[in-house]
Amino acid sequence: MPNTSSQAEPLLYLVHRIPYPPNKGDKLRSFNILRQLAGRYRVYLGAFVDDPADLVHVPSLSEWCEDLHIERIDPKLARLTSLRGLLAGEALSIPYYRNRAMRDWVGDVVARHSIRKALAFSGPMAQYLDQAGLARRVIDFCDLDSAKWTQYAAERTWPMSWLYRREGERLFAFERSWAQRADASTFVTEAEADLLRRHLSTTEASRIHAVQNGVDADFFSPQHALANPYPDGGPKLVFTGAMDYWPNIDAVTWFVKDILPGIRVIHPDVSFTIVGMNPTPAVLALGGPGIQVTGTVPDVRPWLAHADLVVAPLRIARGIQNKVLEAMAMAKPVVVSAAAATGLAGENGRDYLVASTSSEFVQSVVESIADPVDAQRIGCAARELVLSHYSWEAHLNGLLYLVGAHTSESA
The missing domain is CATH 3.40.50.2000 (Glycogen Phosphorylase B;)
Structure with missing residues (x-):
């Protein structure tokens, strides 16, 4: 008030x-x-x-x-x-x-x-x-x-x-x-x-x-019971953000064209979902088998909660990304670009995973899918980092x- x-x-x-x-x-x-x-x-x-x-x-x-x-x-x-x-x-x-x-x-x-x-x-x-x-x-x-x-x-x-x-x-x-x-x-x-x-x-x-x-760690919390918005199938990867913002457009385009094909060599059933308002024609064109573009959603948390991995492949990023903090608050393992990790507290490999190139992204995602126990460990550490550093x-x-x-x- x-x-x-x-x-x-x-x-x-x-x-x-x-x-x-x-x-x-x-x-x-x-x-x-x-x-x-x-x-x-x-x-x-x-x-x-x-x-x-x-x-x-x-x-x-x-x-x-x-x-x-x-x-x-x-x-x-x-x-x-x-x-x-x-x-x-x-x-x-x-x-x-x-x-x-x-x-x-x-x-x-x-x-x-x-x-x-x-x-x-x-x-x-x-x-x-x-x-x-x-x-x-x-x-x-x-x-x-x-x-x-x-x-x-x-x-x-x-x-x-x-x-x-x-x-x-x-x-x-x-x-x-x-x-x-x-x-x-x-x-x-x-x-x-x-x-x-x-x-x-x-x-x-x-x-x-x-x-x-x-970040509001009470709102973005793994404790909430949220319905699963994904169809049945293989591992779920997600990116969240306003999809009329050029750095986000560049990030998902790079991921779909240069990273996702490498992941599918090992995990052909993996899916990638782009969640965010105002997707441009370029973003909508990325949709296809195993790639969903949602547009505006009433609540981003279900998409985070039920994803196996959150990716933030931003090649152009200024400051700390709220989308990364929200995913971490939800105790999700996050693979971030070096640009998106700039200024972020915590350590690579403990609280999140940093990948600078498309091959590094492929490796980090593939290894996280293959070792869900370690991915869960990183997710739990991520939430603890948010609670201690990002009020x-x-x-x-x-x-x-x-x-x-x-x-x-x-x-």
Whole structure:
């Protein structure tokens, strides 16, 4: 519930995508941050909606907010609008989220409620923090998005490689500039934070912090009785995630084309299920004998609970993957790529299995299927790791400290 005490400070919270329902990676983090903030502040939330289906959830946010302002984004129109960045010499991500009504609301709500502290979730939302009256500004970048675009560039051909490389360069300049101006900036892992720290002065770098993701280990628990969604047959492999997100599309495409055939040489009856909302035509085309693409499901947990193995073959990954933490919380053995394992606590071979190449993935999956006792051992260790290292409340207490929850005035 929102903190309605007249003694509670007001706080501005800006999010690039409505933080409800928490059904994908960024929304899981932004929603849990909202819950923690609501316990200490009167939260004024400004957010965008890029999926019309999310509009029905707007009223639910009042449970955690004193007030909120929602602006619609039409992704196709926003992409066209973002091209203004080419003329202005700025990253396209910035005009994509530039909105006069949002800026007017921010200015008005800060003035009317004497708001002194603000938290922006994701780099592009920092553009709204340049407001008179704000005495403390914190940015949760989550990941260094500029590095993601640079990584995309290496995977694409011209002209997209040029466009992505340009986006990486321009967005990094924006991220660096705001990290220099903000009172504190946070990232999901130390590795992501270090990518920016090395380009800052010692004083500026001291304001960069890592605040890891968490997982609801009571909700994602092997103790729940969940109906088996799979048909009878051989070993079950599963991947979960939003299937309109290019790194996820790349991951399942690589798995189906380069990894799964090798597994089927040893286990011809193995099946692979891709679970997640908004599968693109490229993802749907992967479906076939022994390969299922579910689309949106009401609950991902049954698909995790009854899988023999969870795979996360992400070749492009920033920060800690919520999909990996959720599978581990369900006590499932997980085979992760080296990129997806970056920043993850625990040890390879004890809490999860790391595979860097297609042949390593084949070997790890085949060996896990052949030795279910060892796979179960890894799954149990994975859940213990989640319980000891990945509590949302414990991690986000650090973010609340940086925002200034430990003081009544700006630090």
